[in-house]
Amino acid sequence: MRIPEPDNHSNLSSSYDFVSEAGPSCVTLDKASHSNGINKENGYSAPVSNGTTSNGSPTMGNGLAKHSSSIMRVSLPGTTLYDDPYLDREEFVRLVIQSLRDVGYIESAATLEAESGYSLEAPEVSEFRQHILRGAWADAEHLLVELGVTDADALLDARFLIGKQKYLELLEARKTTAALQVLRNDLAPYSTSSEQEELHVLSSLMMCSDPQDLRRRASWDGASGISRRQLLDDLQHYIPSSTMIPQRRFSTLLTQSREYQRLRCLYHNSAVDPSSSSLFSDHTCDKESFPRITTTILEVHSDEVWNVAWSHDGTHLASASKDKTAIIWRIGLEAEPSSRDCIAEFILRDHPYALGCLAWSLDDSILSTSADNLILLWNTKTGALMKTLENHGETVSALVWLPDGSGFMSGSLDRKIIFWDMEGELRESWNDIAIRVTDAAVTPDVRRLVAVGMGYNPPPALGTLARANVRDASPPIVSNGNGNAVGPRSPENRMIIYDLKTGQVELSVHMEGELTSVKISEDSRYALINHAPDEIHLWDLQEFRLARKFTGQRQGHHVIRSCFGGIDGNFVISGSEDRNVYVWHRDTGTLLEVLDGHGLGSVNSVAWNPRNKRMFASCSDDNTIRVWEAPVSAGELLRGFGISASEPEMIGKGKGKVKQPWTYNDGGL
Amino acid sequence: MGMKYRRYLAGERIYGCSKCKTHLATIHSMISRAFNGQHGRAYLFDGVVNVVEGEPNDRQMTTGNHTVRDIYCVKCATVLGWKYDRAYEQSQQYKEGKYILERNLLVDVQ
Numbered sequence: 112m113r114i115p116e117p118d119n120h121s122n123l124s125s126s127y128d129f130v131s132e133a134g135p136s137c138v139t140l141d142k143a144s145h146s147n148g149i150n151k152e153n154g155y156s157a158p159v160s161n162g163t164t165s166n167g168s169p170t171m172g173n174g175l176a177k178h179s180s181s182i183m184r185v186s187l188p189g190t191t192l193y194d195d196p197y198l199d200r201e202e203f204v205r206l207v208i209q210s211l212r213d214v215g216y217i218e219s220a221a222t223l224e225a226e227s228g229y230s231l232e233a234p235e236v237s238e239f240r241q242h243i244l245r246g247a248w249a250d251a252e253h254l255l256v257e258l259g260v261t262d263a264d265a266l267l268d269a270r271f272l273i274g275k276q277k278y279l280e281l282l283e284a285r286k287t288t289a290a291l292q293v294l295r296n297d298l299a300p301y302s303t304s305s306e307q308e309e310l311h312v313l314s315s316l317m318m319c320s321d322p323q324d325l326r327r328r329a330s331w332d333g334a335s336g337i338s339r340r341q342l343l344d345d346l347q348h349y350i351p352s353s354t355m356i357p358q359r360r361f362s363t364l365l366t367q368s369r370e371y372q373r374l375r376c377l378y379h380n381s382a383v384d385p386s387s388s389s390l391f392s393d394h395t396c397d398k399e400s401f402p403r404i405t406t407t408i409l410e411v412h413s414d415e416v417w418n419v420a421w422s423h424d425g426t427h428l429a430s431a432s433k434d435k436t437a438i439i440w441r442i443g444l445e446a447e448p449s450s451r452d453c454i455a456e457f458i459l460r461d462h463p464y465a466l467g468c469l470a471w472s473l474d475d476s477i478l479s480t481s482a483d484n485l486i487l488l489w490n491t492k493t494g495a496l497m498k499t500l501e502n503h504g505e506t507v508s509a510l511v512w513l514p515d516g517s518g519f520m521s522g523s524l525d526r527k528i529i530f531w532d533m534e535g536e537l538r539e540s541w542n543d544i545a546i547r548v549t550d551a552a553v554t555p556d557v558r559r560l561v562a563v564g565m566g567y568n569p570p571p572a573l574g575t576l577a578r579a580n581v582r583d584a585s586p587p588i589v590s591n592g593n594g595n596a597v598g599p600r601s602p603e604n605r606m607i608i609y610d611l612k613t614g615q616v617e618l619s620v621h622m623e624g625e626l627t628s629v630k631i632s633e634d635s636r637y638a639l640i641n642h643a644p645d646e647i648h649l650w651d652l653q654e655f656r657l658a659r660k661f662t663g664q665r666q667g668h669h670v671i672r673s674c675f676g677g678i679d680g681n682f683v684i685s686g687s688e689d690r691n692v693y694v695w696h697r698d699t700g701t702l703l704e705v706l707d708g709h710g711l712g713s714v715n716s717v718a719w720n721p722r723n724k725r726m727f728a729s730c731s732d733d734n735t736i737r738v739w740e741a742p743v744s745a746g747e748l749l750r751g752f753g754i755s756a757s758e759p760e761m762i763g764k765g766k767g768k769v770k771q772p773w774t775y776n777d778g779g780l
Numbered sequence: 781m782g783m784k785y786r787r788y789l790a791g792e793r794i795y796g797c798s799k800c801k802t803h804l805a806t807i808h809s810m811i812s813r814a815f816n817g818q819h820g821r822a823y824l825f826d827g828v829v830n831v832v833e834g835e836p837n838d839r840q841m842t843t844g845n846h847t848v849r850d851i852y853c854v855k856c857a858t859v860l861g862w863k864y865d866r867a868y869e870q871s872q873q874y875k876e877g878k879y880i881l882e883r884n885l886l887v888d889v890q
Contacts, residue, residue, distance in 0.1 A: 415781065415782065415783070417782075417783040433783070464855070465783075467783065483855065505786075506785060506786065508785065524785060524786070524788065547788060549785060565788065567788075668782070668784060669781075669782030669783055669784055670782070670783040670784065670785065671782075688782065712781065712782060713782035713783075715782060715783055732781060732782055
């Protein structure tokens with residue numbers, strides 16, 4: 112961009128003085144309408160955003176005229192900005208003019224219009240915009256045709272939108288009679304069949320008790336809010352964008368560019384921070400700040416560790432083991448990894464069987480665990496067992512505290528999903544559902560429940576083998592070659608999406624292979640499902656389709672779990688039967704890291720710290736839990752946290768026991 | 781080894797562990813009822829599920845010498861029977877790779 116400095120600006124000005132016919136009124140333009148725009152005061156009228164207007168007010172025009180009288184139109188060859196044929200110069204300049212006006216650089220905008228010969232828009236457009244913003248509905252409607260809304264249907268639609276705004280504003284101003292007239296005369300006669308329904312809703316708003324009630328029920332923020340601006344955006348659909356440029360168009364394009372860069376940033380894991388972003392350089396996150404080295408190994412469990420879960424405040428980690436205990440670990444987030452205390456605060460021993468699930472209550476005061484068909488509730492402050500729930504008949508495979516604070520949900524292989532209140536009292540039970548649940552999750556917006564599991568083959572009733580569903584008949588017995596016979600073929604596996612409130616099935620999808628884990632993204636849009644063999648599926652819950660597959664990890668016969676992680680859930684991580692932890696970029700499916708370190712067997716589960724986005728934990732058949740973090744950054748080294756120069760290198764290998772500073776707190780259990 | 785859910789069988793008749801009801805085998809995989817175990821009658825199955833196999837050892841049985849492993853319920857660890865690894869008598873070799881479950885330790889489940 113060329114920015115004239117003050118001194119050479121005067122040079123330029125003086126050079127312009129040679130031209131006798133300088134000034135906007137003399138600028139030769141391609142289109143007549145554009146030249147009008149320059150000539151009229153309105154073409155320059157104050158920035159769009161402040162909405163001021165004054166027909167014929169000479170002050171501003173004079174100011175501009177004085178300034179631009181010395182400006183000569185620069186004529187350039189071609190029509191593009193640079194070499195790129197997609198970058199039209201006129202479009203670009205008009206966007207710059209729009210931006211300049213939006214922020215208040217009125218004279219610069221005028222200068223640019225004069226120098227380039229392009230004007231932002233025809234005077235009718237700014238008139239139209241002012242009419243809408245001032246609520247001059249009739250005037251605005253008259254201009255629609257001039258603005259290029261020539262299609263009869265489009266015209267009706269646009270008029271309907273304007274009429275709707277007019278109606279709502281009259282209602283808001285409690286001019287009920289006038290509002291009724293608008294409804295009868297402006298809206299009803301022209302509404303299409305699809306608008307009929309909206310019309311009913313609109314007429315019901317007559318009953319609103321006061322303006323607040325009206326705004327709430329109409330999801331509309333009133334004449335003094337942004338509703339008129341919103342109406343302009345809506346009307347934009349009917350007006351050619353070259354005639355009326357969408358509002359703040361440059362900003363929209365730059366936002367898209369930022370989103371694109373963010374999408375391309377595979378290791379993106381820093382908060383969206385305006386202070387660190389610049390238009391002058393592309394955004395990219397340093398791979399080095401990705402958590403990919405082990406900083407702590409927790410080894411107190413005496414058998415395989417099958418699951419891990421972070422407390423919501425990120426300070427505690429719970430682990431579930433085949434050794435029939437769960438452990439609550441305190442992870443000292445306040446300290447640097449090298450001096451961090453990780454303490455086994457409570458060892459929860461009263462489980463009769465190996466543990467499968469863990470879930471922290473929303474306030475982290477209760478930890479629920481499952482051991483076979485039992486659910487146990489523990490006080491996380493004292494480590495005391497509060498309650499044991501025995502309602503399930505088979506292994507409990509899912510425990511989820513509901514985001515609305517109403518309690519928690521459990522799913523089981525007994526084909527029940529049970530809802531419990533905060534005290535562990537049964538609220539509701541869905542019995543005999545179509546699958547033996549192997550995992551389930553609830554969307555953060557509390558609208559849906561996604562369950563996965565094995566399809567259930569009901570036993571044939573005595574003497575009546577014929578059933579409606581042929582697939583329910585007993586499958587033949589399969590025996591593999593080495594005499595290691597297997598039972599009847601596994602029944603089909605399914606993912607079922609329920610409406611949480613009604614319990615209605617929204618979607619039921621047959622899937623090949625065993626399904627062992629479900630997690631839902633923060634925005635409630637995606638479900639992440641581990642799928643044997645060797646795949647993780649990302650399901651789009653809005654469009655009910657498979658959005659992406661993540662591959663690379665090994666999963667054959669065991670319960671392997673995955674999760675979202677990092678800023679905006681940008682990563683997908685999963686355990687694997689090849690003892691590695693796998694990390695993918697969620698939106699592209701790119702495999703980013705295969706992290707080794709765990710011993711023989713499977714990495715069974717992973718959990719990303721909900722507070723510290725640069726930390727996650729994994730648990731393995733090797734009886735340990737690993738905490739993964741970013742390597743110590745150079746900046747931190749410089750700030751001197753007592754880390755010797757040789758240490759980061761040792762840590763950098765991602766192997767070996769960096770340290771086990773935990774102390775064994777076995778008391779009081 | 782990693783975590784596994786117990787398997788659930790489907791069929792007209794399902795045999796489970798008498799102590800904890802864990803599914804073990806279906807009638808479709810039964811080969812013979814004419815066996816005897818430590819607790820009386822025992823059944824020979826082509827395949828069973830949800831059992832853990834012990835170490836192999838040689839046992840002299842009424843039909844000759846066999847290499848067998850005890851099998852335990854995966855949930856409650858009750859010894860349920862055994863698996864034939866090897867039969868030394870040629871006439872008995874059809875049992876290799878097959879499982880014995882003791883009838884008194886079984887219960888019908890759904």
